[in-house]
Amino acid sequence: MTNRTSPTPPNRTSTVPVDPAIENYLRGLLGRTDTPILQDMESLAVQRSFPIVGRLVGVFLESLARSIGAESVFEFGSGYGYSAYWFARAVGSEGRIVCTDGDPLNRFQAEHFLKVAGLWERIDFHTGFAQDIFTRTHEPFDICYNDVDKGDYPEVWRLAKDRIRSGGLYIADNVLWHGRVAMDEYTDVVPGWTEAILEHNALIFGDPDFDAYINPIRDGVLVARKKTG
Numbered sequence: 001m002t003n004r005t006s007p008t009p010p011n012r013t014s015t016v017p018v019d020p021a022i023e024n025y026l027r028g029l030l031g032r033t034d035t036p037i038l039q040d041m042e043s044l045a046v047q048r049s050f051p052i053v054g055r056l057v058g059v060f061l062e063s064l065a066r067s068i069g070a071e072s073v074f075e076f077g078s079g080y081g082y083s084a085y086w087f088a089r090a091v092g093s094e095g096r097i098v099c100t101d102g103d104p105l106n107r108f109q110a111e112h113f114l115k116v117a118g119l120w121e122r123i124d125f126h127t128g129f130a131q132d133i134f135t136r137t138h139e140p141f142d143i144c145y146n147d148v149d150k151g152d153y154p155e156v157w158r159l160a161k162d163r164i165r166s167g168g169l170y171i172a173d174n175v176l177w178h179g180r181v182a183m184d185e186y187t188d189v190v191p192g193w194t195e196a197i198l199e200h201n202a203l204i205f206g207d208p209d210f211d212a213y214i215n216p217i218r219d220g221v222l223v224a225r226k227k228t229g
């Protein structure tokens with residue numbers, strides 16, 4: 001008889017939450033979303049070893065945004081616009097995505113890609129520290145999306161949670177942090193990042209104003225919906 005509950009082996013540095021064969025199968029179902037510009041963005045991620053969310057999460061983000069009729073999104077950590085591509089498709093021609101990134105090269109590349117995709121008019125891209133840019137905005141957002149340096153995750157949640165409209169979503173990528181959140185022993189990429197993600201996740205699941213769940217695809221996507229009424 002097979003033992004189906006094997007304990008976590010110690011001293012692993014990381015793991016993938018979902019079996020790669022399953023992810024490949026899921027990815028194979030998404031051929032209809034292929035476009036030359038999306039494939040160029042994905043090729044650049046390989047060339048630059050840049051951590052975009054990838055196709056499975058991208059489709060998930062678009063679907064979440066469409067499901068709540070989102071028209072305004074604030075992205076903490078936009079890179080060169082890959083995740084924004086999916087949100088921008090969802091919000092429609094009157095919608096707005098506020099993008100933020102510390103690296104001016106990313107803004108430059110995002111402008112190129114999203115102009116070709118016909119989505120740049122929906123984008124308001126700021127170069128700088130995302131948390132500072134956010135505190136200079138005042139309106140509530142339909143979605144706040146967190147993909148900054150992982151040590152800042154609790155801070156971003158605390159900033160964002162009161163600025164999400166009722167029925168709106170807080171979404172955070174990498175909340176399983178390559179499995180480290182579930183390991184007794186691990187080697188972190190940056191000391192303290194796993195602890196920060198653990199704190200972040202616990203804060204959200206303990207918040208009575210939100211219903212939260214984690215989709216384990218890729219590196220774990222947390223979705224927290226602000227309750228209505």
Ligand SMILES: C[S@@+](CC[C@H](N)C(=O)[O-])C[C@H]1O[C@@H](n2cnc3c(N)ncnc32)[C@H](O)[C@@H]1O
Nearest residue numbers: 052053077078079082083101102129130148149
């Ligand atoms: C994981 S990448 C974002 C990927 C993007 N969301 C996507 O899927 O296409 C994180 C990006 O956030 C930027 N970044 C990290 N912390 C930041 C912060 N506090 N403020 C602004 N940008 C930040 C990094 O420069 C990097 O480009």
